[in-house]
Each structure stands twice: as structure tokens, then as C-alpha cells.
Amino acid sequence: MQTAQQQTQNFSFTPEELAGFHRNGYAGPFTAYQPDEMKAIWKRQRLLLLDRSKAIYQDGAAVSGATNIANYDRHLDNDFLAGHICRAEIVDRVASVLGPNVLCWRTEFFPKYPGDEGTDWHQADTFANASGTPQILWPEDEHFGGTITVWTAFTEANEETACLQFIPGTHKTMFYDETKRMHYDPDKINSMEKEGVRRGFFGYDYRQLQIDPHWKPDESKAVSMIMRPGQFIIFWSTLMHASHPHLGKTEEMRMGFASRYVPTGVKIYPDSDAIEEYGGRVSLENYGAVLVCGRDEFGHNRMATQTMRGKAFVPR
Numbered sequence: 001m002q003t004a005q006q007q008t009q010n011f012s013f014t015p016e017e018l019a020g021f022h023r024n025g026y027a028g029p030f031t032a033y034q035p036d037e038m039k040a041i042w043k044r045q046r047l048l049l050l051d052r053s054k055a056i057y058q059d060g061a062a063v064s065g066a067t068n069i070a071n072y073d074r075h076l077d078n079d080f081l082a083g084h085i086c087r088a089e090i091v092d093r094v095a096s097v098l099g100p101n102v103l104c105w106r107t108e109f110f111p112k113y114p115g116d117e118g119t120d121w122h123q124a125d126t127f128a129n130a131s132g133t134p135q136i137l138w139p140e141d142e143h144f145g146g147t148i149t150v151w152t153a154f155t156e157a158n159e160e161t162a163c164l165q166f167i168p169g170t171h172k173t174m175f176y177d178e179t180k181r182m183h184y185d186p187d188k189i190n191s192m193e194k195e196g197v198r199r200g201f202f203g204y205d206y207r208q209l210q211i212d213p214h215w216k217p218d219e220s221k222a223v224s225m226i227m228r229p230g231q232f233i234i235f236w237s238t239l240m241h242a243s244h245p246h247l248g249k250t251e252e253m254r255m256g257f258a259s260r261y262v263p264t265g266v267k268i269y270p271d272s273d274a275i276e277e278y279g280g281r282v283s284l285e286n287y288g289a290v291l292v293c294g295r296d297e298f299g300h301n302r303m304a305t306q307t308m309r310g311k312a313f314v315p316r
Helices: 003-008 016-024 035-048 079-084 090-099
Strands: 026-031 100-114 150-153 164-166 221-224 233-234 241-243 255-264 274-277 281-284 289-293 303-308 309-315
Touching: 016 026, 016 090, 026 090, 026 221, 035 079, 079 255, 090 100, 090 150, 090 233, 090 255, 090 289
Parallel strands: 289 303
Antiparallel strands: 026 233, 100 255, 100 289, 150 233, 150 255, 164 221, 164 241, 274 281, 303 309
């Protein structure tokens, strides 16, 4: 829970922080919860999230290979996650980049279990990378693309437990063509090796989207994002990012929670009534974006909630 002081304190980027964000494509880590607080929260929420009776993607839960998308957007049925995406520490900084009117359009869990491969280097602009269908579209007159991702460590995240990696400054050039299609193959999960590192992309091979088939990310410039439980990092989805493998030296899983933000002028899931990824399909019938700050002056998107600073109210 946020204190009254946290709800009124302003966490916006300073001019220097904002300049660094635009230069590097990321900022942080920052603290939303103290480590012991986050550990206690996650211990409880991990059990509560096993109940999917109110999750909005019921049809995909039973589809083989659809576990990832079936557990998107749990902030729409879980009170803690509903409040988390609206926390002042997060929203003030995101609004520093995107402006005063901001939507949270999706959340996702990213677990890594002992022995899991790392996530391969990738970028996302329209998020058509897995399905071939754009999931977000910026206005044509905007020079931005992609989404602001806030990745929160619910557990320890270090180089042994699969923390994130970034290549600073790569967010301004797309090295992948998302209009291409990747072939989903569940047999590729935890079975790929690239440049001597066990890395894959949840059953896809991201190299299939490369604009230049001979291009390789410059890993000599990669930076590891070591984070304590309760810390978060903010980055453009167009930034080259990956994760280390989980080396299995500890039995603890690594759990990251990503919340994704766009201005209200962006169209979300345009002309789509379902998400098709990872060999599964979920209906968008019960989907809605969350206005985390400001006003929606465009009306492009279906809205699920009304919010106020520090708290999301989710209709039951």
C-alpha cells in the first residue's frame, strides 16, 4: 500500500534524468517497494493469482501453448496489480516521457525457473512480432513508436537468476521487421543456443524478423539490470533487450512483471477481436485499457476502469 505522502509526492523525471532516458532508452532501477515488503506481497499474491475465475482471458487458459497470453492483464482481476500499475513512483515517471494522458494497455508476467534459457535479444514497435498483426498504432504524425515498459522485479533479479540486459541507445533504430512472421515451435523452448548462450524467445526464433539476416547485436555494449525485489526499470520496447539464463544456482524462480504504457492517442488492438500468439488464441471481448493519469480525449479504445492516483477501480 502507498502512504499518503507517496500518493502526493511527485516522482517525475528531472530534466537530467529525462535527457538520459531519451539518450539511453531506459532509466532506473527505482524503488516501488522495499525488498522485504515485496517478498511478503509476492508470497501472498502468487497464491491468489492461481484463482483465474475472474481473469478476462478464460478461453485461452485451456489451450496448449497459450499459458503466456492467458495470463496477460491480470491487473483487471487482481487488486494488488490494479494498484501497482497506477503507483505514483511509476506513473509520474512514465508521464514525464509520454505526456499527461496515459493508458496502461497490457501487463504480463515473465517467470524464469532454475535452468531456464535466457530471453533472446529483441525489439517491439507495433507488437506484431509474434502474430503479424499490429497491437498498437501511434498516430502517423508522431515520431515515436513502441511502448514504455515498466518491468518490476517481484523477486531477486541478477546475472545468475536471469536479470534483464539492455544495449543502450538502440531504441531509435529498428533492426527487425515486424511485418514478417515468426514460426512458433514449442520444441524450441529451452533448446536453443546463440553465440554460446542458451537463449530463445518463448518458442520463436527472433532472427526470422531481422532486416539484415547477417546482422548481430553488439553484446559488448550490453548492460545487466541487477534488481532487488520491489525495484523497477523503465524502458522503450524498441530498445534492444534480452535476459540472462537462470543458471539454477538457487531454487528460487525469477519473476518479473511488465506493465506497458502509451498515450491516449495510440490505438490499441486496432481492428482485432482476439490475440493470437504462442500457439494459442484469447478473445478481447472483456478487454479494456486503464487510464492511469489524465484524460482520454480521443476515445479510440475500449476502457475497462476508472482510476485515481495510486489506485485502480476495476468493475466486477
